[in-house]
Amino acid sequence: MLEILLPILIFAALALAAIGAWRRIRLWRQGRPAEVDLLRGLVAMPRRYLVDLHHVVARDKAMSNTHVATAGGFVAAAMLMILVHGLGLANPVLGGLLLAASALMFVGSLFVARRRRNPPARLSKGPWMRLPKSLMAFSLSVFLSTLPTVGVLPADVGSWILALALVAALAWGLGEMFFGMTWGGPMKHAFAGALHLAFHRRPERFSDKQGGTGRSTGLKALNLEDTSAPLGVETPSDFTWNQLLGFDACVQCGRCEAACPAFAAGQPLNPKKLIQDMVVGMAGGSDAAYAGSPYPGKPVGEHAGEPHGPIVARQGTALVDAETLWSCTTCRACVEECPMMIEHVDAIVDMRRFLTLEHGNTPNKGAEVLDNLIATDNPGGFDPGSRLHWAADLNLPLMADVKQADVLLWLGDGAFDMRNQRTLRALVKVLRAAEVEFAVLGNEERDSGDVARRLGDEATFQSLAGRNIATLAKYRFQRIVTCDPHSFHVLGNEYGELGGNYEVRHHTTFIAELYDADRLAFAPWKGGTVTYHDPCYLGRYNGEYEAPRRVLEALGIQLNEMERSGFRSRCCGGGGGAPITDIPGERRIPDMRMNDVKETGAELVAVGCPQCTAMLEGVVDASAEVRDIAELVADALVARPIADAASPARRPVGKTTAEEVF
Amino acid sequence: MRPEQQGIEVAVLVSVGRHPITGRTRRADQDARGLELALGLERQVPGSRVSLLHAGPRSEESEAALRGYLGMAAGAGMAAGAGMGLETLTLLEQAEGSDAIPALVEHLAAAPPQLVITGARAERGEGSGLLPYALAERLGWPLVNGLAAVEKVENGVATLLQALPRGQRRRLKVRLPAIVSVDAAAPAARQSAFGPARRAGLEVGRVAAEPDLALAEWQLAPARKRPKRLKIIKAASARDRFKAAAAKVEGGNGQVLEGVSAEQGAEAIFKLLKEEGILR
Numbered sequence A: 001m002l003e004i005l006l007p008i009l010i011f012a013a014l015a016l017a018a019i020g021a022w023r024r025i026r027l028w029r030q031g032r033p034a035e036v037d038l039l040r041g042l043v044a045m046p047r048r049y050l051v052d053l054h055h056v057v058a059r060d061k062a063m064s065n066t067h068v069a070t071a072g073g074f075v076a077a078a079m080l081m082i083l084v085h086g087l088g089l090a091n092p093v094l095g096g097l098l099l100a101a102s103a104l105m106f107v108g109s110l111f112v113a114r115r116r117r118n119p120p121a122r123l124s125k126g127p128w129m130r131l132p133k134s135l136m137a138f139s140l141s142v143f144l145s146t147l148p149t150v151g152v153l154p155a156d157v158g159s160w161i162l163a164l165a166l167v168a169a170l171a172w173g174l175g176e177m178f179f180g181m182t183w184g185g186p187m188k189h190a191f192a193g194a195l196h197l198a199f200h201r202r203p204e205r206f207s208d209k210q211g212g213t214g215r216s217t218g219l220k221a222l223n224l225e226d227t228s229a230p231l232g233v234e235t236p237s238d239f240t241w242n243q244l245l246g247f248d249a250c251v252q253c254g255r256c257e258a259a260c261p262a263f264a265a266g267q268p269l270n271p272k273k274l275i276q277d278m279v280v281g282m283a284g285g286s287d288a289a290y291a292g293s294p295y296p297g298k299p300v301g302e303h304a305g306e307p308h309g310p311i312v313a314r315q316g317t318a319l320v321d322a323e324t325l326w327s328c329t330t331c332r333a334c335v336e337e338c339p340m341m342i343e344h345v346d347a348i349v350d351m352r353r354f355l356t357l358e359h360g361n362t363p364n365k366g367a368e369v370l371d372n373l374i375a376t377d378n379p380g381g382f383d384p385g386s387r388l389h390w391a392a393d394l395n396l397p398l399m400a401d402v403k404q405a406d407v408l409l410w411l412g413d414g415a416f417d418m419r420n421q422r423t424l425r426a427l428v429k430v431l432r433a434a435e436v437e438f439a440v441l442g443n444e445e446r447d448s449g450d451v452a453r454r455l456g457d458e459a460t461f462q463s464l465a466g467r468n469i470a471t472l473a474k475y476r477f478q479r480i481v482t483c484d485p486h487s488f489h490v491l492g493n494e495y496g497e498l499g500g501n502y503e504v505r506h507h508t509t510f511i512a513e514l515y516d517a518d519r520l521a522f523a524p525w526k527g528g529t530v531t532y533h534d535p536c537y538l539g540r541y542n543g544e545y546e547a548p549r550r551v552l553e554a555l556g557i558q559l560n561e562m563e564r565s566g567f568r569s570r571c572c573g574g575g576g577g578a579p580i581t582d583i584p585g586e587r588r589i590p591d592m593r594m595n596d597v598k599e600t601g602a603e604l605v606a607v608g609c610p611q612c613t614a615m616l617e618g619v620v621d622a623s624a625e626v627r628d629i630a631e632l633v634a635d636a637l638v639a640r641p642i643a644d645a646a647s648p649a650r651r652p653v654g655k656t657t658a659e660e661v662f
Numbered sequence B: 001m002r003p004e005q006q007g008i009e010v011a012v013l014v015s016v017g018r019h020p021i022t023g024r025t026r027r028a029d030q031d032a033r034g035l036e037l038a039l040g041l042e043r044q045v046p047g048s049r050v051s052l053l054h055a056g057p058r059s060e061e062s063e064a065a066l067r068g069y070l071g072m073a074a075g076a077g078m079a080a081g082a083g084m085g086l087e088t089l090t091l092l093e094q095a096e097g098s099d100a101i102p103a104l105v106e107h108l109a110a111a112p113p114q115l116v117i118t119g120a121r122a123e124r125g126e127g128s129g130l131l132p133y134a135l136a137e138r139l140g141w142p143l144v145n146g147l148a149a150v151e152k153v154e155n156g157v158a159t160l161l162q163a164l165p166r167g168q169r170r171r172l173k174v175r176l177p178a179i180v181s182v183d184a185a186a187p188a189a190r191q192s193a194f195g196p197a198r199r200a201g202l203e204v205g206r207v208a209a210e211p212d213l214a215l216a217e218w219q220l221a222p223a224r225k226r227p228k229r230l231k232i233i234k235a236a237s238a239r240d241r242f243k244a245a246a247a248k249v250e251g252g253n254g255q256v257l258e259g260v261s262a263e264q265g266a267e268a269i270f271k272l273l274k275e276e277g278i279l280r
Helices: A002-028 A038-057 A061-086 A092-117 A126-146 A160-183 A188-198 A241-248 A255-259 A271-283 A322-326 A333-337 A344-359 A366-376 A418-433 A450-454 A458-472 A485-494 A507-516 A546-554 A589-600 A610-617 A629-636 A648-661 B029-044 B060-074 B100-110 B131-139 B194-199 B213-217 B238-246 B262-275
Strands: A404-410 A438-440 A476-482 A504-506 A530-532 A604-607 A625-628 B009-013 B016-018 B025-027 B049-056 B088-093 B115-119 B147-154 B157-163 B169-175 B178-182 B201-206
Touching: A002 A061, A002 A160, A002 A188, A002 A241, A002 A271, A038 A061, A038 A188, A061 A092, A061 A126, A061 A160, A092 A126, A126 A160, A160 A188, A188 A241, A241 A271, A241 A344, A255 A271, A255 A333, A271 A344, A322 A344, A333 A344, A344 A450, A344 A458, A344 B194, A366 A450, A366 A458, A366 B025, A404 A418, A418 A507, A418 A610, A418 A625, A418 A629, A450 A458, A450 A485, A458 A485, A476 A485, A476 A507, A485 A504, A504 A507, A507 A546, A507 A629, A530 A546, A546 A629, A589 A610, A604 A610, A604 A629, A610 A625, A625 A629, B009 B029, B016 B029, B016 B060, B025 B029, B025 B060, B029 B049, B029 B060, B029 B115, B029 B147, B029 B178, B049 B060, B049 B100, B060 B088, B060 B194, B088 B100, B100 B131, B115 B131, B115 B147, B131 B178, B147 B178, B169 B178
Parallel strands: A404 A438, A404 A476, A476 A504, A530 A604, A604 A625, B009 B049, B009 B115, B049 B088, B088 B201, B115 B178
Antiparallel strands: B016 B025, B147 B157, B157 B169
């Protein structure tokens, strides 16, 4: 009986899966067109899966092994089952392999079951709770029905009832694994995920065989020339089709939720729920079936959407509330943690673009900051002619005078902030001590456009970027050095698309290079214990975790690392315009970060970003002092041994600077 | 809302503004507040229509600034903004240095709206603040300055709230058509959105240019900050300071000279300047 029923079952499930796949693809195709190299993507997909995706999954060893066993076992078992039971190739070798594969899958499913016994809060429940049972039903029933094939058991063993029970279990397993994969069950992640990896909107973020690590963090530009192109995303169908596909790939593992600073602060954002809401919107319906943690303070079941309906309502509720989108600090912790390589931040900025450019509805101080950027080229509305006031006594060489220099020192908007001016002065002192030939743009510099872009005002960003690029084109320099990771990111990763390609260094990277080239010497560290806070836009956005630590080591500092540091560093709360839109939560993000600092017992937290400095220094009753690495370096400067000093022509400059230190 | 209430036609006069720090063109703050007030009328007087009117030369810069007003169509809770007629702005094109008043009078008289809203003072040009008065005089309409809110419009009579110094308000009834001017007491303007601003159209109408003869005689120079009388704080306690901040200006020390000769008047002024330490 099994020989008749099994092929019917298998091919029926496959046919249903094919219909489901077609329907699912139609859902994705509602999105806008996107330029994707389909064939190259499909070819690259196995590597992206086995290397890049696995690299993220493997951060949780137990889960990674579980997934390798379950998924590997399933893929092998499914293929072999089609051959052995579907096509009747009852060959003992294939049968044996099928037994091994289904056994492996069964072992994996036991671990899945164990994880589901007391699941952490970040995991979604609902249909996901039945998944281990479905996996077991599939693997066990395939295993048992293969036993007669390899001759371990006679073909007519057991009764009709036993055979029927086996068929029923197999039908369940097939239903979950094949049918559910394309009709929206938990296994959807395998189908959508594989295609998402192949057709990812940032193919350059994956590693390659030549050893490139792959990084792609710059936001993609809107085409403002084309007046008929929509500005940002209003409805789910305004996303590109591969973005919709990416949302559908979500496994609801909640790693993003666990990493999200806004969620932890009780602000109404949960990256996982946001992605699920996009899936709801793409298919049409309400979020009532969502079985994970809600947006803090927003019960599930009150929001609904449709593919061509608005995501954010002008009045009342639609799919998502605007404050959810404005809670994001664009720290990219969710993207970094996502094993499915979903691009949450891109989606959030796309939706913000619509809110700002079409609704004209940037919350709180947003409108004022954008107006300032338009009228004065800086977010604070300061006189652009006063950008260099902090350096009135420093005699900084201006690019307009010298026309060329080794290093263009990009000041950033911190030049208007009294706290950051101390950092800038320290940095200038360090550069002079190392006899670096540098110049500044002075009043010709404008805001890089970081805040405008992340508040969704692409028009103002492109205006600022275009004028900055035109200014930079007038001068010759080797590289740009800046103490602002936001400017660093925008100049280095986002100006390229608009025609400005520069070599940009964060000041910590540059100081580390100067130290390695023996152009700086430091007095030994006499202060207390120190920890280091990785700025998001330096670390996750640009992969620079080493240089700041190397500089601190060179200063003789032994770091007490925070639990969340490096690529897992927790945001200070200052990115993405979050301090401007200021969405209320239960806690403040910088308070949580200073608590992290407190747990290390450090008396000083070293930072490398004006935003982080401002946010962390704003914490009341903090246990640690906040200093920029440039300040620590400037304080520790001592004269280099004379033998090492550079060309005699420049020596006097170096000497005077060094003498100031004593 | 009473059903018999009919929407009214509102014309908002908008000018090209000037940012106080950088001098870049922008939507003028007071005019934008005027438009905000007009857009808010939808709540009091459903069915109202807003039209934007500007008289002046056309250039890329001024067009960008004028589009700033058109971008306000999409503001918060203003789904009806576009329905209120904000897709276009009527630009009465004039050569540089022309007098805007005759052009505006002609346009307004040809198709009179019930309410004309304007900022109290332009941010560039003469900036004398006389335009609303000149318009009111020529059209023969009443004028209310310093408007804070339009409370209701019934049977051709508007109930207005006028802002007076120190947060005081005065309720006025005015027969329409009327001209009202707004200053910083009116509600702040909403954000201007790039998309609607870019899509909106400018209806350009040429008008007979009357050269502004008065302006031609003027000499323009950058403005200087006006000298402020030094404030000597005498208050010893918080209560005194609060009283000094909240109290009405009391003109007790003033002296009215009537029927005196020029010499006597000059003498009095001279004495005052000496007392104040301005002349020594």
